[in-house]
Amino acid sequence: MKAQSIKTAAGDIKTGIAWEDVAASLDAHGNAVLPGILTPEQCTELAALYDRDDIFRSRVVMARHGFGRGEYKYFAYPLPPLLERLRRALYAPLAEIANRWNRQMRVDVQYPDTLDAFLDQCHRAGQTRPTPLILQYGAGDYNCLHQDLYGAHVFPLQVAILLSEPGRDFAGGEFVMTENAGRSQRADVVPLRQGDAVVFTVNERPVAGLRGGTRKVAMRHGVSVIRSGRRHTVGLIFHDAQ
Template identity: 50%
Template structure:
């Protein structure tokens, strides 16, 4: 059984209570970082149950049809369920300092304002006006090809995926995979088992990597290994909208 007594209160308080110094260090070192538990099993089940309520979503994507892998996902409309909206709003200000620091190291612009609403308005003004928040469903045999969630010029360099089912109980396999293209070296891969209710913060496109000449871009892609049995649902929080 999960001990969820520490999860009472608002979503924003749970996100704020994370060890952000440690998470920032993990992001700098590896390009991804696993949070402590953010959602209770019951909260996870309520989000999962939304999948069959199509009024919450603007479109459904069959991954096999588009050669993205196998499985299905749905993009939420802008009328986000409260828990999804609260998670996104709580993560943005915590990830903003990392985003700005990475941009400074790479000598890139850092266009992100203090508030998420203002940043989303900037995305819409640039022609990226469709919600990119996503609910994914995998069954046995499904997988997700390595990719990046880049939907236009307006880009936030970090995003979050939250596990909604329990590994080893609801499903087997289905590890979250990241690959990093290293300068003048072979690519490096990592695999993370995503516990129920925990979030994985990860690089959207590339991250700063120390090199002899200073900081270089470390391009990264993410995907999901083959689900061996059961079902696997995840919630994806993206901080820029889609064209």
């Protein structure tokens, strides 16, 4: 996979993503950072959408469901143009990685080349509700370790984009991943700046076995406690929900 630009109607989002490096980081750690995929201006515009009600299908207060503290809103279709185009542009190179992973894990699922084709599979299975979302955290809030699994059709990679600036808008609130491979467990804190995206494993990923071959390890993600300020994040999930 060659480096490439992602363009939207709002202009270039990111120039020269080195997808081979992204794939290598995902293989090694289960996550990869795309630095500066959005500009500060784009981040501010997206964060401001949180106060609107007309563009969202639902609001979730996390404490009511045992998810942690904070809240998030799922966008309704049609998505904001910036997120729609970004979701489509990121899907194709990530599908290539996802298909390779499934072959390594001997999972008999291969993802189509385009997001439209994949969403058609989701919709025919009754998964019709959009899953891109925006999250809002204040002081004392956090997100429990979890996996975003919404139905039979699950895309194994997800993208979160930090819209706020650490150290200026908030303190704490680090993106955290854990890996569970039986007796072997690992935690990974992924540092992000405003406009950075992290691509990460939704459920399982392949790793080399100690005696050869490939084994599956389970991944979870969350956000540590916000010590002060307010943190906004956009989440791009590629499968729709039931």
